[in-house]
Amino acid sequence: MNDTSFLGLVQNTALLLTVAFIFDVTAGQWRTEQSLFRRALVGFILGAIGIIVMMTPWTFGRGIVFDTRSVMLGISGLFFGPVSTTIAMAVTAAFRYHLGGTGACTGVAVIITSGVIGIAWRHFRHRPLSEISWRELYLFGMAIHLAMLGLMLTLPWETALRVLSSIALPVILIFPLGTALLGVLMVNRLRRARMEEELLRTNTLLDSIVENIPNMIFLKDARELRFLRFNRAGEDLLGYPREELLGKNDYDFFPKDQSDFFTEKDKEVLRGKGALDIPEEPLQTRNKGKRIIHTKKVPIFNAEGDPEYLLGISEDITDRKQAEEEIRCLNDELEQRVVERTAQLEIANKELEAFTYSVSHDLKAPLRAIDGYAQILIEDHAVRLDGEGRRVCEVISNNARTMGRLIDDLLAFSRTGRVEINHALVDMAPLANSILYELTTPAERERIDFHIGPLPQAVGDPMLLRQVWANLLGNAVKFSAQKKRAVIEVGCLSEGSGYPSAGGHEADVSTERLPSAIPVPDSERVYFVRDNGAGFDMAYVDKLFGVFQRLHNAEEFEGTGVGLAIVQLIIQRHGGRIWAEGEKGKGATFYFSIGEA
Numbered sequence: 001m002n003d004t005s006f007l008g009l010v011q012n013t014a015l016l017l018t019v020a021f022i023f024d025v026t027a028g029q030w031r032t033e034q035s036l037f038r039r040a041l042v043g044f045i046l047g048a049i050g051i052i053v054m055m056t057p058w059t060f061g062r063g064i065v066f067d068t069r070s071v072m073l074g075i076s077g078l079f080f081g082p083v084s085t086t087i088a089m090a091v092t093a094a095f096r097y098h099l100g101g102t103g104a105c106t107g108v109a110v111i112i113t114s115g116v117i118g119i120a121w122r123h124f125r126h127r128p129l130s131e132i133s134w135r136e137l138y139l140f141g142m143a144i145h146l147a148m149l150g151l152m153l154t155l156p157w158e159t160a161l162r163v164l165s166s167i168a169l170p171v172i173l174i175f176p177l178g179t180a181l182l183g184v185l186m187v188n189r190l191r192r193a194r195m196e197e198e199l200l201r202t203n204t205l206l207d208s209i210v211e212n213i214p215n216m217i218f219l220k221d222a223r224e225l226r227f228l229r230f231n232r233a234g235e236d237l238l239g240y241p242r243e244e245l246l247g248k249n250d251y252d253f254f255p256k257d258q259s260d261f262f263t264e265k266d267k268e269v270l271r272g273k274g275a276l277d278i279p280e281e282p283l284q285t286r287n288k289g290k291r292i293i294h295t296k297k298v299p300i301f302n303a304e305g306d307p308e309y310l311l312g313i314s315e316d317i318t319d320r321k322q323a324e325e326e327i328r329c330l331n332d333e334l335e336q337r338v339v340e341r342t343a344q345l346e347i348a349n350k351e352l353e354a355f356t357y358s359v360s361h362d363l364k365a366p367l368r369a370i371d372g373y374a375q376i377l378i379e380d381h382a383v384r385l386d387g388e389g390r391r392v393c394e395v396i397s398n399n400a401r402t403m404g405r406l407i408d409d410l411l412a413f414s415r416t417g418r419v420e421i422n423h424a425l426v427d428m429a430p431l432a433n434s435i436l437y438e439l440t441t442p443a444e445r446e447r448i449d450f451h452i453g454p455l456p457q458a459v460g461d462p463m464l465l466r467q468v469w470a471n472l473l474g475n476a477v478k479f480s481a482q483k484k485r486a487v488i489e490v491g492c493l494s495e496g497s498g499y500p501s502a503g504g505h506e507a508d509v510s511t512e513r514l515p516s517a518i519p520v521p522d523s524e525r526v527y528f529v530r531d532n533g534a535g536f537d538m539a540y541v542d543k544l545f546g547v548f549q550r551l552h553n554a555e556e557f558e559g560t561g562v563g564l565a566i567v568q569l570i571i572q573r574h575g576g577r578i579w580a581e582g583e584k585g586k587g588a589t590f591y592f593s594i595g596e597a
Helices: 003-026 036-054 069-099 104-124 134-154 157-212 232-238 256-272 318-345 352-380 387-418 428-439 442-447 462-478 538-543 563-573
Strands: 058-061 064-066 216-221 227-230 276-284 290-301 307-316 424-426 448-452 458-460 486-493 526-531 578-583 587-593
Touching: 036 069, 069 104, 069 134, 069 157, 104 134, 134 157, 216 232, 227 232, 232 307, 256 276, 256 290, 256 307, 290 318, 318 352, 318 387, 352 387, 424 462, 428 448, 428 462, 428 486, 442 448, 458 462, 462 486, 462 526, 462 563, 462 587, 538 578, 563 578, 563 587
Parallel strands: 448 486
Antiparallel strands: 058 064, 216 227, 216 307, 276 290, 290 307, 424 458, 486 526, 526 587, 578 587
16 A cells, blocks of 8 residues: 555544544534434434545545545444434445445445444443543454454455455554544543533532521622522521522621621631631511521632632521520529528428428429420420420420429438338348339340349338339349340348359359458348349449439430439448449349348
């Protein structure tokens, strides 16, 4: 092949790339996922480009011409799909047959083969076309033109040999490269289209988020501090449609003192080039009167690093502030009444019991009222409450009930220290069994393994000892609730004895588990309650029986912290002692002694 022929092929390839580039610019709006009519129109456009390509061929001999239609049709099949490519193949094949000559049938076969390879390649690859690489495009072009060279064997044998010897090398060098270059143009076009779609989806999502956020969001320009954007919540709060807000500044809507305040804060944000948190701002609205808002403002910078916009997010906290003030007043009133009642309790010990009940009634009555009104607001006025208002009412109700339970516990603790002890012989085993039965439901009894060993009798007040067992066993049941299989053991030990296991038999655990600082004399009978529940950290064992001390995290378990203090007071009044040992997450054991029967 001479230099002129080689230059003709190069010019033909350049023409195809130029025409393809023009098509990419002018027809970039066409998408392969369009209607049948649009895909057909794209097919005719591609066919016209193919005809233009075939009008500037390199002529090998009479009736035998070469051009870059194979490049165009292969790329068409790969990127435009079967409909457009089939129409383009029909148009170019008809034109090639019209040109006639010795290689007419071979030319038509090359057209069909190139398009079919492109369609098949598109069908069998599983990743998006926008992810196709340069290497794959070059391999694709090589496959098409190796097939084209193979079709040259359909010519008369001597002609085929002359054609292959002349065009094989330039075709392999130029045509796959032209295919890859044209493919890169199409891939870039697809990537741009995908990026535009993703950008559009992202903007739509961001617009939806901004519009549906319940707080007011606004955007100002950094120079004149004029509003550029408002969301729906901002319109509702201010009482102005965004058409009246956009392009205006604070002085167009708010009193001068408020506008001066807003403007100064805006300038402070822009000067500091950082976010600014304004806990409370007064805001005069059109329809809702004066409101209090919590605002956060942040500058948005341009490419040069200078503030270009100011973004603000404001939350209307008026209702919350009013609720907090009401709660504060209620708390002040409640605290004042507690102080007054406590001072009165110190007047005379003889009137202590009666006066304690009076205080209880006086305190719980307003708490019940607070709880009742909070429940009325929640249940009967739910439509008027927003989410924050409902939450505040629930907080009020829960705190009122917690305070009521605390008052009951305090009264129980107070009575325990003053009640007269009636000594009697108490059967501890039946007492513990009956309390366990009362404390648990049938479902809990299925889940908990109870092991009660022999329990000797004790001398003490039956009602107070019942309170001891109820508090200790109640804690064991409560703090074992999260175990799949809870185990609660009750027994009695003395110096040198083992720990009772199921059925009352001794287990292989020695009394070394007893704290060394608390020996057990031979004459002392020590009862114990052991569970495999939440346990506790031994670092806090000294504070375990204090008033208002909690054994567990308040977020995990409920408790007033008075129950163990009551148990300790009862045991001490019986001349006994109580102690405990445990490990966090593995269980706890409580020991107490009463005295000999």
